[in-house]
Amino acid sequence: MKSLKMLVLFFSVASMALAQETIKMQVKESKVHCTGVGPMECLQVKTGKEKEWTYFYENIEGFDFEPGYRYKLKVEKSKREGNLPADASAYTYKLKKVVSKKKVKSTTVKNSYILNKKMVLSKINGKKVDNASVYFTLNDDKMSGKSGCNRFSASYKLNGDKLEVTPGMGTLMACDEESMRLEAEFLKMLESKNFDIETAGSVVKFKKANSKEVVMEFNIPTENDIWSFIDGKKWKLIMLENVGQDYGKSFIQFDAKNKKVNGNSGCNNFFGTYSTTEKTITFKGLGSTRMACLDQETSEIESKILKYLSDATVNFDVADQTLNFYNNDRLIMMFGLYTE
Structure with missing residues (x-):
């Protein structure tokens, strides 16, 4: 019995070792625009002995990137377990140590x-x-x-x-x-x-x-240009968590002058206030009506929508005729101009 326990322990430790490793990573001094599930900004990294910079589409937990500095890091890379969403990485990354952080001379030129x-x-x-x-x-x-x-x-x-x-x-x-x-x-x-x-x-x-x-x-x-385009229009939900379909009555609408937001999450109307920066929207004090959703799928969709908008901050951009919301650079909602 003791031998069996030791064998189980051995395989458990071995399994954990295979699922987790410490890697050396260099991080370039600037992010770049890239496209994952949607438009985003990526770190540029070299891992191990790589000679070329590559786009890094994930987050490094605990790493606070500051533009203008080149980093050498030790990062813990762990394999995710269970069934993963189609847009999720198979690995997570966590900062173990900042080995070095060096200021890079500016190479700015005219324009x-x-x-x-x-x-x-x-x-x-x-x-x-x-x-x-x-x-x-x-x-x-x-x-x-x-x-x-x-x-x-x-x-x-x-x-x-x-x-x-x-x-x-x-x-x-x-x-x-x-x-x-x-x-x-x-x-x-x-x-x-x-x-x-x-x-x-x-x-x-x-x-x-x-x-x-x-x-x-x-x-x-400019920020004013973007919000003059968003303001007052009904934006119909056309994609949620990388699933594009007809989401019925679900929409969002902004009142830029009074910093108010309203819409419909499938069954219920919602309303609240918001604040913005150049790249983010922070929703505050979101409330909603309390009608019951008779359809289970619609009820689940409504819960997801309200979760993303309740006292939360999302990154956003406007591309062509769509308004896009991101959570940690992952596209979570896409809205198109409402046509009736």
Whole structure:
């Protein structure tokens, strides 16, 4: 019996060792825009003896990242147990030790403030563009965004007023004729490769290299621009926890002037207040009516919605015609403009 207990103990310890390990990780001094389940910001890391920086889509529990510093860490990597959601990682990460933290010299150049900013096409070849379907972000890794119908990425170099673009890859979806025509024109323009950049406030002009001819113009949306678009509209829930379906009456609506929010969670109306920063919404004092949901699935959906909105803070962004909520960089809810 004693031998059997020792054998069980041995296998238990061995199993725990296989499910958990300590890894060495370097963390770069800046985050980058990336796409997991939805748009997010990722750390850039090297693990072990890796030579190239890679995107890190998870959180490191206990690690407080500060931009401008390069880190060496010891991290405890543990395998999750049980049935995992489709969008969940198979591992969790927990800080064990900060081995070093070093300030990195700034390499900022003229126009570097446009880095990590969403730029929305407003004019191309002198023609106004109204539908905000073409946009991209420049980070210290690549240019990435949407070209009208499809997502695209490209390499670039920004040196003062000079921007060099090397066209890359894109998805191959088909859209309506107008969107496809705009996409073709935009991608054709990127093939020019070299541009002179002129900035004035939130407006960014792309000129032909060594020329005064403006071929494209972009706007960097301000917080006021974003909220003037969100304000007063009904946003219908179209995705919850990575499941897209018809969620019936569920919607959310914001009163930006009075900082009030209301909506419907499936069975009941809800209401409350909120505050914002550039990237977050904090919901406060949420209340709701108390009608019973006769359908069990609708009741479960309502519970999830109210859980995410009750005295909680979510990250958010607006992409095309959707309003997206994130929890720890994981897309939890997506809303589309309400049409009746």
